[in-house]
Amino acid sequence: MAVSVAFMTDRFNLSVVGDNFINDCCFGEDVSYWLVSALCAEGIEARVVCMEDFGWANRARFAGSSYLICVGGYALHEPSRPNYGQWRVVLERRRTLMQTIQGKSKMSEADPLVIKVKQFLIDAGFAQVDIEPSLPSARRGIVVQSD
Known part of the structure; x- marks a missing residue:
């Protein structure tokens, strides 16, 4: 399970498709670096990993x-605000196979990192x-470098 924190803004790029984009919807590099910087400033170990589809x-x-x-x-395509749109930060806690089988350590709205990320966005x-809450696994179909 994963938890998503949604927000609206025009402060990040949603209108210029980069030359290096895998496809036309690979926005989020600037959000990722902003969020990782905010997490690191709070003493949380974090890093940007990679672009995904x-x-x-x-x-x-x-x-x-x-x-x-x-x-x-994704952009809401307002001509006067080309970068205005909705963003989602989807968080999923890594669990062991045994935790998954036993139904332990599930992700929820009360997870401490969810609370921190939500507060960063509000602030x-x-x-x-x-x-x-309760999104399907954020990892489904995603290949990222392991820890």
Whole structure:
């Protein structure tokens, strides 16, 4: 399970497709670097990993857990605000096979990293910051470097 934190802003690129994009919706590099910097400033080990076909993948370690943090966004196509759109930060805590089988250490809205990320977004002044729980696995179909 994964938890998504959604927000609205025009502060990040959603309008210029980069030459290095895997496809036309790989936005999120600037959001990833901003978020990783905010996490690191709080003493949380975090790093930007790579572009994916949906956006960007990142890693973090916090409170004894390892997380995959995926970032993606889509523009609302307002001509006067080409970068205005909705972003999602999808967080998934890494679990062992045994934890998965036993149903332990599940991700939830109350996860400490979810709470931190939501607060970063609120403090940054982004609009409509909201947690969207119970998403399918963020890892499904995603290949990222292991820890």
